[in-house]
Amino acid sequence: xxxxxxxxxxxxxxxxxxxxxxxxxxxxxxxxxxxxxxxxxxxxxxxxxxxxxxxxxxxxxxxxxxxxxxxxxxxxxxxxxxxxxxxxxxxxxxxxxxxxxxxxxxxxxxxxxxxxxxxxxxxxxxxxxxxx
Ligand SMILES: [Zn+2]
Numbered sequence: 001x002x003x004x005x006x007x008x009x010x011x012x013x014x015x016x017x018x019x020x021x022x023x024x025x026x027x028x029x030x031x032x033x034x035x036x037x038x039x040x041x042x043x044x045x046x047x048x049x050x051x052x053x054x055x056x057x058x059x060x061x062x063x064x065x066x067x068x069x070x071x072x073x074x075x076x077x078x079x080x081x082x083x084x085x086x087x088x089x090x091x092x093x094x095x096x097x098x099x100x101x102x103x104x105x106x107x108x109x110x111x112x113x114x115x116x117x118x119x120x121x122x123x124x125x126x127x128x129x130x131x132x
Pocket of ligand 1: 014
C-alpha cells in the first residue's frame with residue numbers, strides 16, 4: 001500500500017522519503033508551517049484527513065531502507081509538507097485563510113512562496129519538485 005514520494009528539504013536540499021497513498025494533493029513544502037494546518041510526524045497517520053500535512057525533521061528519515069544513507073545527511077531543521085485543504089468546495093489559500101472570499105493583496109508578509117524567506121537563501125537549491 002502506498003508508494004514512496006521524495007521531498008527536498010528547503011534548507012539544504014536533502015531528500016526525505018514518505019510513503020503516500022497518493023490521493024491527497026500536495027500544496028507546498030515550506031520551512032515553516034501554514035497557519036491553521038495541523039501537522040503529523042512522518043510515522044504518524046496523516047492520510048485520509050488525519051492531518052493537514054507532515055512535519056519533517058531533516059535527516060531523520062522514516063524509511064528503514066534509508067538507514068545507512070541518512071546518517072550523515074540532513075541539516076536537522078524542521079520543514080513542512082502541506083496538503084491542499086478545501087472548505088465548502090474551495091481551496092484554502094494559507095496566505096489569506098482568514099478572508100472570506102475577498103481578494104486581499106498581501107505584498108509584504110513573506111508568504112510561503114516568497115523567494116526571500118526569513119531564513120534567507122542558504123545555498124543553491126535544486127528543483128523544488130513543482131508542487132505549486
Ligand atoms: Zn535539511
